Amino acid sequence: MKVKTSELTGVALDWAVAKCEGHDQFAQYTPHLRVYHQRTDSLSSYTVTFCPSTDWTRGGPLIERECIDIMFEGPEWYAYIRWEDKTLQYDGPTPLIAAMRCYVASKLGDEVEIEDTLTGAHTPNETDKLTGGQHVQD
Secondary structure: OEEEHHHOOHHHHHHHHHHHOOOOEEEEEOOOEEEEEEEEOOOOEEEEEOOOOOOHHHHHHHHHHOOOEEEEEOOEEEEEEEEOOEEEEEEEOOHHHHHHHHHHHHHHOOEEEOOHHHOOOOOOOOOEEEEOOEEEEO
């Protein structure tokens, strides 16, 4: 399913960032929907949670590496990235969400092909639903 980059949130945004980073990412309910990726070092392979849209230890280094500028212009945060011969601008309710949307747009464009499980089109059972990356009970 195609989703506008400007509308990505939660696990769908984290999944898109992982895709941009070239990680072998996968989403899984444990009991909440989370994005994971495999990491391999010289001795072992292991799985780590990947949530750059909410975790500064994951998103911060991306912002620095990609030279993403962040500014607050109430009530939204704005992120800017100079890409090719233009400047991309995306907003969000937090600096990390704005910055990760901007990063995804610079790599994948204004629309992203997302797995249905990441958009709330598929849920683990009848009473659960995924809303904006948050797992809630009805």
